[in-house]
Structure formats: structure tokens, C-alpha cells
Amino acid sequence: MILNTIRECDCAGKKVLVRVDFNVPLKDGVVTDDTRIKAALPTVKYLLDKGATLIVMSHFGRPKGQKNPEFSMAPIAKKFSEELGKPVILASDVIGDEVGAQVKALKAGEVLLLENVRFYAGEEKNDPDFAKALASFGDIYVNDAFGTAHRAHASTEGVSHYLPSYAGFLIEKEVKFMGPLLENPEKPFVAIIGGSKVSSKISVLESLVKTCDTIVIGGGMAYTFLEVQGHKIGKSLVEEEYKDTARSFLAKAKEKGVSVILPVDHLCGAEFSDTTPAVTIDSVEIPDGMIGMDIGPKTVALVCAAVEKAKSVVWNGPMGVFEFDNFANGTLTVAKALAACSGTTVVGGGDSVAAINKFDLADKISHVSTGGGASLEFLEGKVLPGIKALEK
Numbered sequence: 001m002i003l004n005t006i007r008e009c010d011c012a013g014k015k016v017l018v019r020v021d022f023n024v025p026l027k028d029g030v031v032t033d034d035t036r037i038k039a040a041l042p043t044v045k046y047l048l049d050k051g052a053t054l055i056v057m058s059h060f061g062r063p064k065g066q067k068n069p070e071f072s073m074a075p076i077a078k079k080f081s082e083e084l085g086k087p088v089i090l091a092s093d094v095i096g097d098e099v100g101a102q103v104k105a106l107k108a109g110e111v112l113l114l115e116n117v118r119f120y121a122g123e124e125k126n127d128p129d130f131a132k133a134l135a136s137f138g139d140i141y142v143n144d145a146f147g148t149a150h151r152a153h154a155s156t157e158g159v160s161h162y163l164p165s166y167a168g169f170l171i172e173k174e175v176k177f178m179g180p181l182l183e184n185p186e187k188p189f190v191a192i193i194g195g196s197k198v199s200s201k202i203s204v205l206e207s208l209v210k211t212c213d214t215i216v217i218g219g220g221m222a223y224t225f226l227e228v229q230g231h232k233i234g235k236s237l238v239e240e241e242y243k244d245t246a247r248s249f250l251a252k253a254k255e256k257g258v259s260v261i262l263p264v265d266h267l268c269g270a271e272f273s274d275t276t277p278a279v280t281i282d283s284v285e286i287p288d289g290m291i292g293m294d295i296g297p298k299t300v301a302l303v304c305a306a307v308e309k310a311k312s313v314v315w316n317g318p319m320g321v322f323e324f325d326n327f328a329n330g331t332l333t334v335a336k337a338l339a340a341c342s343g344t345t346v347v348g349g350g351d352s353v354a355a356i357n358k359f360d361l362a363d364k365i366s367h368v369s370t371g372g373g374a375s376l377e378f379l380e381g382k383v384l385p386g387i388k389a390l391e392k
Contacts, residue, residue, distance in 0.1 A: 001179050003167040003390045006043065006142055012051035013108065017138030017163065018044065019155050021145035021370065022058035022076050031079040035357075036147070038083060039370050043144045043168035044111070045084070053106050055137045056080075057094075057114040057155050058145065065121030077113045088113050094120055095133040103137045117155045124153055131158025144168025147371035149386030150378075160389035167390045170370065175387065177346050177367035178378050185211050186311035186344065192303065192334060194219030195317030195351065198242040202249065203380040204316060209253050214306045216261045218295050218319035218330065225250065225262055226284065234268065234286035261303060265296030267320065267327055274324040294320025295330035307337040316349040316379065322358075331355045339364035348375030 020040040025032045047054060063071040074090055081088040089106075091099045091114045099114065106112055114134075117123045122130025131154040135141065141163040143149070148156050149171065159165075167175070181189070191208045193201050198221045208215060217225055223236035228247045253260045265283060268290040269276035279290065286292050295303070307313055315338060319330035332355070338345045339361045347356050348369035362368050369375040378384060 001175055001387070002392045003172060003175060003387070004165065004392055005172050006046060006166045006168055009140055009142075009164065009166045011047055011140055014052055014139040015103065015106070015137065016047050016052040016054055016140045016142055017134065017159065018047065018054055018056045018168070019141075019143045019145045019148075019159075020044075020056055020058050021147040022073070022080065023060050023147065024076060024079075026075055029075045031075060034079055034083060036370060037076070037080055039170050040144055040168070041083060043142065043170060046169065047142065048109055048111070051108065052140075053108055054111045055103055055106075055114065056088075056111060057117050057134065059118040059123065059148070059155075060116050061118075063116060063118050065118065065124065067119045071116050071118070073113055073116050080113060084111065086111065091115055095130065100137070117153075122154055124151075126152050126154050126158045128158060128161075130154045132162055135159045135162035138163055141165045142168050143386055143390060144170045145386070146171050146174045146369070146374055148374065149371065149384040150374040150382070152385035156386040157389050165390055167387075171387065171390065173367065174369060174371065174375070174378075177344070178348070178369070178375065181312060181314050181346060181379070182207065182211065182381055188213040188310050189312040190214045190216065190306050190310040192216040192218065192307075192313065192315040192319075193317055194221070194319050194331075195349075196220035196237060198224045198239050198246055201317060202242065202245055204376060205249055206252070207379060207381040208314070209249070209256060209258050212258050214259045214261060214310075215253065216303050216306065218263065218299075218303075218334075219317055220292075221317075222263050223292055229262070232285045232287070233292065234288055234290040236286055236292040261299070261306065263292070263295045263299045264302065265298045266292045267294035267296055267329070269293045269327070272321075274326070276326070278326040293324070294322075294327040300330055300333045303334055304337040307334070307341050310341060311343040312346075313338055313341055313343060314346045314348065314379065315352050316347075316376065318351045318355055322351075322355050332359055335359050335361050348372075348379065
């Protein structure tokens with residue numbers, strides 16, 4: 001997959017329409033986590049350094065196509081301005097004559113942030129008229145919002161039909177690290193897939209089994225796989241309607257010679273609670289009345305040994321209920337193993353990214369993806385409309 005990137009566009013003296021992902025958490029009108037704003041800065045600063053004037057756009061929350069002050073970009077504009085180190089003008093609206101006048105009045109090197117693009121139903125419907133109205137503000141379109149690249153919306157896909165379109169540095173980096181995992185990963189390639197449900201991860205497993213040497217299955221979803229192998233799982237989570245799917249996946253992995261690591265021991269609790277004591281079960285069999293809450297020490301050792309030898313590792317989804325301190329060890333140790341791995345390590349998906357951040361290991365991972373749903377769909381091998389629009 002080869003993209004048109006901002007390195008190739010001549011933006012000096014041009015107005016550049018930039019789609020970013022500033023869908024950040026707010027509390028009492030203050031941004032509480034500015035990771036996504038910081039992630040967009042390299043692209044924004046590069047364009048400004050090259051002499052561009054910027055019209056920046058993003059969504060925030062779910063205003064459902066209605067103007068709602070609760071979802072205004074105002075507090076985000078303030079934080080963006082602080083991080084950028086220069087004034088950011090907040091537009092009065094998303095489209096319309098008043099915004100058009102604000103765009104026209106921009107001086108070279110200024111930055112205008114449009115109001116929340118989801119204030120208009122045309123955004124999520126990818127309405128051509130809405131996309132055209134947005135496109136009319138710029139000479140060039142740059143998309144750097146990987147987190148929304150799996151949505152064919154007006155600001156992520158529609159505008160690309162009306163303007164020369166380029167990928168920003170963040171999208172370029174995501175594709176650079178994620179693309180080879182699906183096409184031609186360095187071997188041995190280990191995938192660690194966790195999370196609570198088989199239903200949400202089976203597509204990823206079926207995509208990765210084509211290129212992986214080893215697949216680790218952890219988290220709540222592991223118990224459905226253990227049950228179809230004939231093991232006792234106590235009161236652990238099981239998805240009855242996905243048993244056949246799990247059985248068929250294990251057969252497919254065996255046929256392809258892919259090693260599947262499932263828990264061989266467990267940390268269990270008598271109930272699903274953060275105060276229930278952790279009980280180590282030194283066996284694959286979980287006693288009646290107990291719930292599997294994390295992988296046990298033997299399983300941790302198996303996963304760490306696989307990661308240590310790997311040239312490529314992708315991790316999506318925690319190994320246990322890491323939000324509960326008593327059951328965070330499996331996820332923490334796997335995170336540390338990735339941090340120590342000399343191969344290429346990619347972490348995608350909200351919970352595993354949250355774990356990496358919680359344990360302060362992000363700077364030791366080759367690439368931490370900014371897009372939860374987008375990285376999941378990318379690993380499933382799906383075409384992401386926002387990325388496809390930027391291909392050469």
C-alpha cells in the first residue's frame with residue numbers, strides 16, 4: 001500500500017484542509033488526555049513550516065448531527081493552541097458564509113479550527129454537498145486522523161473526491177507499521193490477542209492466522225476456546241454461540257502449522273469484583289464456582305518466551321481484567337515482554353494501549369496505534385475508506 005504523503009505536496013502559500021482526530025476526553029470543560037492532539041502536531045507544524053495556512057477539522061463526541069454546545073470544539077481549540085504554541089482561531093460554525101468569510105480572512109500561517117464536523121448529519125452520511133462545502137475551504141486536503149479512517153465520512157473520505165489528497169505523518173506511520181504485519185511480516189511473527197469476547201476478535205484471529213507463527217489467546221475469550229477443547233472453565237465467561245467458530249479456528253491454525261498458546265494455568269476469583277482475592281490455579285482446569293480472571297505464571301512464561309524470540313509482535317487486547325489490581329499481572333508482564341523485545345512491536349486497540357500507558361511503557365514499543373476500531377479493522381484486513389482515498 002503506497003500513499004500520497006505530505007512530503008510530496010507543495011503547500012507553500014496554499015490553504016490546507018487538515019482532518020485530525022481531536023476526539024479527546026474532557027472533564028469540566030478541560031482536556032484530560034491530550035495524546036491525540038500531540039499526535040497531530042508533527043503534521044500541523046510541518047505544513048506551517050512549509051508556508052501553508054491551515055483549516056483544521058475534527059469530530060468530538062456524538063452530537064448526532066445537531067449543534068450542541070456540550071460538544072463544542074472550544075476547550076479543544078484552547079488546548080490545541082497551548083500545544084502548538086500559537087493562536088488557534090475557532091470558527092463560528094462548520095460550513096456556511098460566515099465560516100467562508102473567516103477562511104478568506106486568514107493570513108498566511110494562521111490556523112482556523114472548524115466547529116465539530118458532527119454538528120451536521122451530512123458528515124456521517126458522507127453527503128456529497130457537505131463534503132463539497134468543506135472542500136471549498138482548501139486547495140489541498142490532508143488526512144491525519146487514523147482513528148476515524150475506518151469510517152467513510154464526509155471529512156475523512158468525501159472531501160478527497162474534490163481536492164488533491166495526502167496522508168499526514170500519523171497515518172503514514174500507522175500504515176508503515178501495520179501494513180507489513182498483514183502482507184510480509186518479519187518472522188517469527190507472534191500475535192497476542194486478548195479481550196473479553198471471541199465475537200469481537202474472531203475476524204482479527206482469522207486474518208492473522210494467514211501470516212503468524214504463534215497466536216496467543218488470552219482474556220475472557222480464551223475460556224470459550226478452552227471449553228471446546230474439553231477443559232473445565234468453572235464460572236468463566238463463555239460465548240455458547242461462538243463455540244463452533246472457536247473449534248473451526250483451532251482446526252484452521254493446526255492445518256496451517258500455527259502454534260496457538262491458550263492458558264495452561266490461571267488466576268481466578270470467586271466473583272467478578274476488584275476486591276475478590278486472587279487464587280492461583282496451577283492447572284488448565286478451573287474448579288466449579290471459580291472465574292478465570294487472568295493468565296497464570298506458567299502461561300505468562302510461555303507468552304514471554306514466544307515474544308523474546310519474535311522478530312514481529314502485534315498485541316491487541318488485555319490478558320485479564322487488568323483494571324483490577326489483583327488481576328493485572330498477566331497484562332503487565334506481557335507489556336514488559338514487548339518493551340524488552342528486540343523485534344518490531346505494535347500495540348493496537350484501546351485496552352492494550354491503555355495498559356501500555358498505565359504501565360508507562362509506550363516509549364519502549366515500536367508503534368502504539370492511535371486508532372482503536374481503525375487498528376482492529378486494519379488487522380482484520382479490511383479496506384479503510386479514509387486510507388484508500390490517499391493511495392497512489
